[in-house]
Amino acid sequence: MAEPAAGFLDPVVDEDGAPFWEYAARGELRVQTCAECGEPRFPPRPCCPHCRSFADTWRRMSGHGRIWSFVVPHPPLLPAYAGVAPYNAVLVELTDAPRIRLAGNVVAAPGAPLDSVDPARLRIGAGVRVVFAPAAPGGMPVPRWLLERG
Ligand SMILES: [Zn+2]
Numbered sequence: 001m002a003e004p005a006a007g008f009l010d011p012v013v014d015e016d017g018a019p020f021w022e023y024a025a026r027g028e029l030r031v032q033t034c035a036e037c038g039e040p041r042f043p044p045r046p047c048c049p050h051c052r053s054f055a056d057t058w059r060r061m062s063g064h065g066r067i068w069s070f071v072v073p074h075p076p077l078l079p080a081y082a083g084v085a086p087y088n089a090v091l092v093e094l095t096d097a098p099r100i101r102l103a104g105n106v107v108a109a110p111g112a113p114l115d116s117v118d119p120a121r122l123r124i125g126a127g128v129r130v131v132f133a134p135a136a137p138g139g140m141p142v143p144r145w146l147l148e149r150g
Contacts, residue, residue: 007080008136016044030058040097061096063130068093072119087114106145
């Protein structure tokens with residue numbers, strides 16, 4: 001388990017997923033994509049489930065997406081999370097790869113806390129765009145989501 005920042009959990013980085021987090025640290029949202037058939041896949045893994053190729057590339061995404069689903073966690077939660085509940089946890093469908101859905105949180109600004117957006121403002125299908133910031137000071141930069149206007 002990665003070292004938590006102020007009680008919040010950092011992602012666990014494995015060999016297949018390491019490039020995702022290296023790009024994230026540079027502010028780029030990239031998705032592992034088959035170099036043979038062009039299908040994006042997530043979570044990262046060695047072999048393409050469509051054509052069984054082991055050749056891959058990391059395709060840069062626009063960073064735009066839509067809320068595919070969301071939940072509003074309430075305690076019991078880990079203490080750091082209980083302190084900011086209720087907040088939101090969203091699944092975002094990427095505009096550039098609609099079968100890819102990333103878990104995250106909608107926040108008011110890149111470094112804002114988990115409870116910075118009232119869950120009542122969220123709607124399935126709402127447009128969002130990615131930003132990268134640690135979930136808590138000292139943590140790893142992770143994809144977070146801002147609501148798009150309109
Ligand atoms: Zn393939």
